[in-house]
Amino acid sequence: MVLEQHSCRVQPSLAFTNAIPNSKEKEVYIDGTLYADGMVIDQREQGAYRVKERQHKKYSCKQLLRFIRKLWATQQTEKIDIEEDNEKYVRTTLRELFIYMVFLGVLTIVVFGMVSSNMHTLTQALKGVFVDSNMLDESTNSTGPSFTELTRMEEFWDYMTQTVPSGLFTENWYNARNVSNYGYILHENRLLGAVRMRQKKVRNNSCTVAKDFRQEIKFCYNAYAPAFEDKYSYGPCANLEAENCTEDPFKYTPHNSIVRSSTTGKVGVYDEGGFMKIFGSSQEEFKREVNELKDNLWITLGTRVIIIDFTVYNANLNLFCQVQLMVEFPPVGGLVTSSKIRPVKLLRYASAFDYFVLSCEIIFLLFIVYYTIEEALEIVVMKSAYFTSVMNCLDLIVIVLSYICMAFNIYRQVQVNNLLDKLLEKKTRQYNDFSFLCYWQYQFNNVVSTTLFLAWIKLFKYISFNKTMTQLSETLTKCAKDISGFAIMFFIVFFAFAQLGYLTFGIQIEGFRAFHYSVYTLFLVILGTFDFPALQQAHRMIGPIFFLTYVFFVFFVLLNMFLAIINDTYQEVKAELQDKKSSFEISDFVKQGYAKMRDRLTDKRDRIADIRKALSLADINKDKRLEFEEWRQEMKSRGYAEAEIETMFSKYDKNGDRILDEEEQQALSDDLLQQNDAILREMDELKLTTKSTKPIKNPIIDDDENNENKDAPSENVKAKEVTVQEFDNITKRLDSMESSVGFVLTKIDTMVSQLEVYGHPKSNKGGNRSLDAKHTTADKYVDDALDDPIHSMIDIDFDPLYSTA
Numbered sequence: 015m016v017l018e019q020h021s022c023r024v025q026p027s028l029a030f031t032n033a034i035p036n037s038k039e040k041e042v043y044i045d046g047t048l049y050a051d052g053m054v055i056d057q058r059e060q061g062a063y064r065v066k067e068r069q070h071k072k073y074s075c076k077q078l079l080r081f082i083r084k085l086w087a088t089q090q091t092e093k094i095d096i097e098e099d100n101e102k103y104v105r106t107t108l109r110e111l112f113i114y115m116v117f118l119g120v121l122t123i124v125v126f127g128m129v130s131s132n133m134h135t136l137t138q139a140l141k142g143v144f145v146d147s148n149m150l151d152e153s154t155n156s157t158g159p160s161f162t163e164l165t166r167m168e169e170f171w172d173y174m175t176q177t178v179p180s181g182l183f184t185e186n187w188y189n190a191r192n193v194s195n196y197g198y199i200l201h202e203n204r205l206l207g208a209v210r211m212r213q214k215k216v217r218n219n220s221c222t223v224a225k226d227f228r229q230e231i232k233f234c235y236n237a238y239a240p241a242f243e244d245k246y247s248y249g250p251c252a253n254l255e256a257e258n259c260t261e262d263p264f265k266y267t268p269h270n271s272i273v274r275s276s277t278t279g280k281v282g283v284y285d286e287g288g289f290m291k292i293f294g295s296s297q298e299e300f301k302r303e304v305n306e307l308k309d310n311l312w313i314t315l316g317t318r319v320i321i322i323d324f325t326v327y328n329a330n331l332n333l334f335c336q337v338q339l340m341v342e343f344p345p346v347g348g349l350v351t352s353s354k355i356r357p358v359k360l361l362r363y364a365s366a367f368d369y370f371v372l373s374c375e376i377i378f379l380l381f382i383v384y385y386t387i388e389e390a391l392e393i394v395v396m397k398s399a400y401f402t403s404v405m406n407c408l409d410l411i412v413i414v415l416s417y418i419c420m421a422f423n424i425y426r427q428v429q430v431n432n433l434l435d436k437l438l439e440k441k442t443r444q445y446n447d448f449s450f451l452c453y454w455q456y457q458f459n460n461v462v463s464t465t466l467f468l469a470w471i472k473l474f475k476y477i478s479f480n481k482t483m484t485q486l487s488e489t490l491t492k493c494a495k496d497i498s499g500f501a502i503m504f505f506i507v508f509f510a511f512a513q514l515g516y517l518t519f520g521i522q523i524e525g526f527r528a529f530h531y532s533v534y535t536l537f538l539v540i541l542g543t544f545d546f547p548a549l550q551q552a553h554r555m556i557g558p559i560f561f562l563t564y565v566f567f568v569f570f571v572l573l574n575m576f577l578a579i580i581n582d583t584y585q586e587v588k589a590e591l592q593d594k595k596s597s598f599e600i601s602d603f604v605k606q607g608y609a610k611m612r613d614r615l616t617d618k619r620d621r622i623a624d625i626r627k628a629l630s631l632a633d634i635n636k637d638k639r640l641e642f643e644e645w646r647q648e649m650k651s652r653g654y655a656e657a658e659i660e661t662m663f664s665k666y667d668k669n670g671d672r673i674l675d676e677e678e679q680q681a682l683s684d685d686l687l688q689q690n691d692a693i694l695r696e697m698d699e700l701k702l703t704t705k706s707t708k709p710i711k712n713p714i715i716d717d718d719e720n721n722e723n724k725d726a727p728s729e730n731v732k733a734k735e736v737t738v739q740e741f742d743n744i745t746k747r748l749d750s751m752e753s754s755v756g757f758v759l760t761k762i763d764t765m766v767s768q769l770e771v772y773g774h775p776k777s778n779k780g781g782n783r784s785l786d787a788k789h790t791t792a793d794k795y796v797d798d799a800l801d802d803p804i805h806s807m808i809d810i811d812f813d814p815l816y817s818t819a
Contacts, residue, residue, distance in 0.1 A: 086384075090392045090400070101606075111476040117381045118469055120374050125466045127371035128459055132331045133357040139200060140326070140337055143181040145353050149173060161339065164349045167313055170320075170341055174304045179297040182209060182324070197295065203326040203335070207446035208295065210323045212267075212288040215316040217244035237345050238282045238318040249310050263291040263312055275450050277321060280350050281342045284319050292445050317343050325448040334360045336452035358455040360430045360448075362423075375423070382416045389413065405475040408468060415465040422458050426451065481591045485584070488591070493583035500579060504572050511564050512536055518560065522552045540569055615697050622690045625662075628652055629683060640674040642667075 089106055149158035149172055161177070164170055182205065184198050197205045221236035236242050245266040251259035259265040269286030276285045291307065293300050313320070322339040335357040342350040363372050389409055393400045400406050429451055436446060477483045516532040525535035525545070538544065539561075549557035632648035633640050642663055649659045666674060666682045674682070 086388050086391055088388060088392060090406075091388075091395050093395070107476065114473070114476055117378075117385075118473070120378050120381060121466055121469055123374045124371060124378050125462050127368070127374070128359055128362075128462065130331065130333070130359070133333060136203075136328060136331065136333055136335055136357045137355045140203070140335060140355050141353070143200065144177065144337065144339060147177050147181070149176045161351055161353065164341065164351050166349065170313075170349060171304070171308050175301050178322070179300045179304075182300065183295070183297045185297060199326055202330060203328050206325045206327055206334075206448070207444050208324075209293045209300075210290060210445040211293070212290040212321050212323075213312070213317055214238060214284050214288045214319045214321075215244040215314065216242040216318055217246075217316060233315065235316045235318075235345065238284060240285060244316050248314070249312065261310075263289055263307060264310070265289070275453065277338070277340070279319060279340050279342050280352050281344045282318065284321070288321075313343075319343065323445075323447075323449055325446065325452070332359060332361055332364050333357050334448060334452065336448050338449065356452050356456050358452050358459070360426065360451065360455060362427065375420075378416070379420060382413060382420070385409070386413055405472060408472050408475075412465055412468050412472065415461055415468070419458065419462050419465065422454065426455060426458070485587055485591065488587045489580065489584045492587060493579055496579045496583070497576070500572075500576060504568075504576065507567055507572060508536065509533075511560070511568065514560065518556055519549065519552045523548050536564065536568075539564065540573065612697070615693050619690060619693050622686050622693070624652060626683065626686050629679065629686075638676045638679075640679055642672040645674070 087106055088110060089103065092102070092106060145161045148160045149169075150156075151158040158172070159165070159169055161173060164173060182199060183196065184193060184201055185196065186192060193201070199205060216235050216238055218233050218235060220242035221234040223231050223234050247254055247256055247259050247265040249264040250261045251264040254265075256265045267287060267290045276283050278284075289312075291303070291312075293303055320341045320343075323337070325334060325336050327334050335355060338354040340352045340354070342352070344350055363369055389406075392406070433446055433448065433451065436444075474483070474487065512529065512532045515526045515536065516529045519526040520528070520532070523545075524531075525538075525548075526532045535544075544561070546558075546561060549561050551557070628645075628648045629640075632644045634644055645663055646656075646659055649662075650656075662682075663672075663674070664670075666678045668678060
């Protein structure tokens with residue numbers, strides 16, 4: 015209301031040359047004449063007007079560029095010198111650290127939103143059904159092997175007829191009643207589509223039999239390789255073309271996906287395609303079809319792997335789980351089993367928390383764009399020197415990995431929707447291949463986890479301003495050359511032992527069955543994990559000698575040399591950092607911030623006190639009616655601007671008569687008091703008063719109130735206890751100060767009286783003699799005073815006094 019009244023009053027128009035055009039002004043040309051807001055502007059004014067307009071646009075562009083520069087300002091782009099501009103360096107570092115902490119928090123939410131502790135629970139549940147569950151040996155009525163303990167083909171067929179059907183199809187409750195919903199594993203996990211089993215074979219004579227045995231051995235099946243794969247129909251479809259064979263499990267089915275993928279087992283790596291069987295949707299049907307494959311000798315000597323694939327979905331947890339059971343038939347005979355259970359979250363956005371994660375993903379995308387621009391600016395500024403920093407290269411890696419993750423996130427969402435559309439068609443015996451998508455989702459989780467790991471490591475870039483935080487990097491940098499030289503010696507000895515272990519014990523000990531496994535085993539020995547009885551059993555003499563020599567040379571000698579190099583370097587770095595001052599201390603910055611805030615609040619408090627005093631003195635005629643001119647003159651004398659004076663006055667001039675009556679003055683005074691009290695409370699909350707020995711007083715209390723209470727002790731002054739000795743010392747110091755002040759005053763009185771004598775000379779001789787005596791006495795006192803080191807008066811200029819005389 016006050017602002018409306020103020021705006022309604024007629025204001026004197028500003029000079030045109032002092033006005034800056036804004037977007038609200040309407041410019042039109044009529045007959046070659048420029049009109050702005052309906053006013054005619056001559057040619058001179060037009061030129062000035064255009065100059066002002068260009069300056070205004072140029073100023074706006076500069077403001078925009080300044081804002082952009084501040085938004086992407088870093089230590090590298092600004093080229094800040096720590097010694098010359100430490101405050102700017104601190105502000106830039108803290109701003110970068112704050113923005114990066116927000117980015118790190120968003121990335122953490124995105125990554126942790128993809129995983130859940132329930133994934134491990136689901137894995138263990140399915141593993142207990144298909145992997146750890148033991149079969150029943152009906153002949154002896156005892157417990158048979160589990161999936162991981164299968165060793166013969168007969169046990170595989172028993173596993174397929176006993177464990178798998180009951181695990182895949184839960185048809186009865188614990189009370190033997192039929193379930194109402196079929197197609198669930200453990201009553202909670204929906205089986206998506208059918209179960210597929212596929213076989214990869216190699217053809218006969220894929221390897222070469224030695225000449226001495228060619229008459230006796232008529233077949234030879236090599237280990238699996240795409241070049242040795244057998245793609246011909248067999249069994250009931252022998253000698254038939256694939257299109258003429260009605261038995262799908264006995265004819266080769268090539269892979270039909272655009273992207274080629276492979277499956278890795280313990281023995282080999284197998285690509286897509288093969289001899290496939292799609293099973294029915296009940297226990298009886300599944301068992302019958304397995305027995306048909308067994309009777310027709312579906313597994314042959316050329317079989318190298320059998321892979322069982324199916325996918326389940328748990329609606330309670332919104333998790334997909336792709337299960338893969340692999341049985342490999344190595345060239346040495348027997349079975350090698352392995353399993354892969356990958357729970358993944360393919361439907362990312364289902365609950366409220368998922369949509370919160372979606373919002374964080376959008377923010378994460380904006381952050382990546384922001385950091386992409388920032389790194390581009392740094393590359394432009396620093397050029398090739400940018401790539402010499404490890405942290406800068408780490409920035410680029412994080413950005414690239416982030417873009418890869420976002421691209422896959424979009425691809426995954428599209429592919430899942432397509433697969434679910436096909437799944438909802440409800441075709442019988444349809445296998446929905448989620449293996450490729452689940453595999454890459456699993457790899458996607460690994461990439462995102464790596465990105466988060468590198469993002470946390472990058473945090474060292476923003477906290478390296480403190481000398482304590484640089485100990486790790488300084489130590490590693492200084493000892494890099496020594497460690498590099500030592501690493502050559504270490505790995506010569508280490509790989510020599512690894513080769514010796516592989517060649518000597520690789521036949522009998524699993525940990526040395528291959529060279530790379532021998533390397534892993536020897537690293538575990540350094541960490542204290544070893545199987546000495548196995549070495550001793552492998553060779554009674556070489557085993558113990560190998561172990562003892564390895565432990566002595568590698569563990570006791572080389573490893574301790576490695577630790578000694580790092581320890582000595584760390585001691586050097588620590589000694590150097592003790593004498594080195596940190597480029598920035600958080601405590602110093604906090605102290606500076608508190609000091610600035612205290613000064614700012616103090617200035618505001620003094621300003622309010624000044625306005626309060628001006629309010630009490632502006633009413634010159636004391637008629638309790640403050641006119642605007644009175645207010646203006648008083649405020650101008652105190653250095654306030656016209657606009658500020660006008661704004662403050664019009665705010666409390668309720669009736670707009672340009673006069674503040676007693677009520678309006680009281681309102682202004684009350685507002686000032688409230689503001690002052692708020693400032694005092696804020697200063698008290700920030701504990702700024704503890705830095706001063708004096709309590710903070712209200713500077714706008716009336717003088718009369720101060721005079722009335724000047725003898726009263728302050729309530730804010732807290733008594734401080736002193737000892738008797740301290741009291742005596744203070745008393746002596748006060749007595750000494752009092753005597754010194756009295757002595758000085760005596761000398762000053764003598765000098766003043768002497769000056770008065772010089773100012774009024776007398777004509778009689780006696781008076782002159784008296785004057786000479788006084789002058790002599792004064793000179794004596796002055797000389798005594800100058801000789802006294804305590805009471806001497808130095809640098810006193812008497813020339814003005816003599817000149818006046």
